[in-house]
Amino acid sequence: MATAAALAATLTSCTGGSGSGGGATDTKGGDTAATTQSAEPGKYRTLPEPCGLPSRNTLRRLLPPGGEESPQDAEKVYAGTADITYDTDRRVGCRWKREAPDGTRHLSLDFERVVSYDPAVSDDDKAQNVYAKKELAAELPAGTGSAKPTPTPSAKDKGGDGKPGTDGDGQGTGKVTDGGKASPAPTGSPSGSPSTDPSASPGSPVAPRVLDGLADAAFLNDKLITADSGVHRDVSIVFRSSNVIVTITYDRWSADKAALPDSKDLQDKAQALAQELADRFND
Template sequence: MQRRSFVPGAALVTAATLAATLTACSGSSGSGRTADDTKSGDSAAMAQSAEPGKYKTLPEPCRLPSKNTLRKMLPPSATEQPQDAEKVYAGTADITYDTDRRVGCRWKREAPEGTRHLSLDFERVVSYDPAVSDDDKAQSVYAKKELAAKLPAGPGTSSPPPSAKTPGDAGSGAADDKEGGKGTDGGKASPAVSGSPVPPTGSPSDDPSSTPGAGTAPRVLDGLGDAAFLNDKLITADSGVHRDVTVVFRSSNVIVTITYDQWSTDKAALPDSKDLQDKAQALAQELTDHFNE
């Protein structure tokens, strides 16, 4: 039998032809990207992702206000026992399912002349968009809160940035009015002069906290975190009247909300706006200093 001779050049040509065929087949899917291209592209996308927020966890809110601050905001009665005071100042933690994303605490001080409530809410904002940083996302969330507060126009107020507005905001006026009208026990806002009888609902208001430009009017606050505002509402209800003061501030990717209110069983003795605002702002500054540590 005649044996065929081995030709090295022919083998090389065959191998080259086979490799070219395989390459053409692998590139015929239309994507134009190999596995290595995909990996390198993902790495580039990750390298260009926005920076994460400063805070990765949240503190325990019930432990943050100092005892001195709590005593000023929730003053004890002359007949209160020390053990009862300690129970009040311990606060009650809000139920939450992710303490790294949201936590809160509440305090309540009851007195014959009325009741005071204090609550803290900490929200850590996380952006799941690689092109948007946690700080930018938090700023957008904060701006929507400021917009919803409907701060009166005047010195010390500012318009929320465009990022606060999302598609559909233009037609949500009715929803905002409904949300803005909520109050404890479903009461309606009815401004009045501090220390004077409450005027009937709908009467002209002489309440400084509702007058744009007044020292106690709802307004944007300077020097508190990265951004902050204060809201002040006088609520009337059948069981009495109460003033609700809210301070909201942002520190990097954390948004803090302080809600402080005082009830009065005597409609002729309204809670003092300046007193409540000063104490709420003092607590806000204390919390800001904590986050800046």
């Protein structure tokens, strides 16, 4: 009996020591939460299907029909062509082409979902760094405002989203980029250098610039190319919504080098599409 009583006392003592406020010490203590806590994940875990995202009315304004066209042919144009992709949760894209007497038009969308694998860096902060590098590469005129990369606490953040190539312009490289997208070069992609374009000079309302009021951050670029067989104007808009980077590329070609595609017309249409997409992401 004495032995049983001693054993019971020992078990009671052990149980009490492991309880709240007991004398037993947790070797990790309060550091456990600090060690395991990760930066906030991004808002988006998937990506929408890009070919079906713009409304038909928007596509008709961007890619107006030329001449006589059957409803079946029009639908084929507006349906778009999806980019080849191997991970639709990380990167998707779509392209459209409209041939018309006044010049061929191309439209492309690229959606990239950025993920940070550094627990100290949020998906949004990583996406802001990707966006800022794209804006820097665009070489916007001085005084248009600029985005600064979000400081990261660790140098190991480089390439942390597992997508080495995401800092590129996302347009027609013909390479397989991270996230599994094979990005074919678009038909008629510019091979010449931009010419001097008075309408896009610094201070002009249509000059390349940062766009206020569009998503979390956005910029517009505008280039007039005259060194190719035909003149064409290329307008691109890049914006960030949380941890997704959206790139819109819209161009118009003209066989007549005296008939320069109008900056304001193309920019207005591209910005309308950008705002529509930003609103859809926020739905």
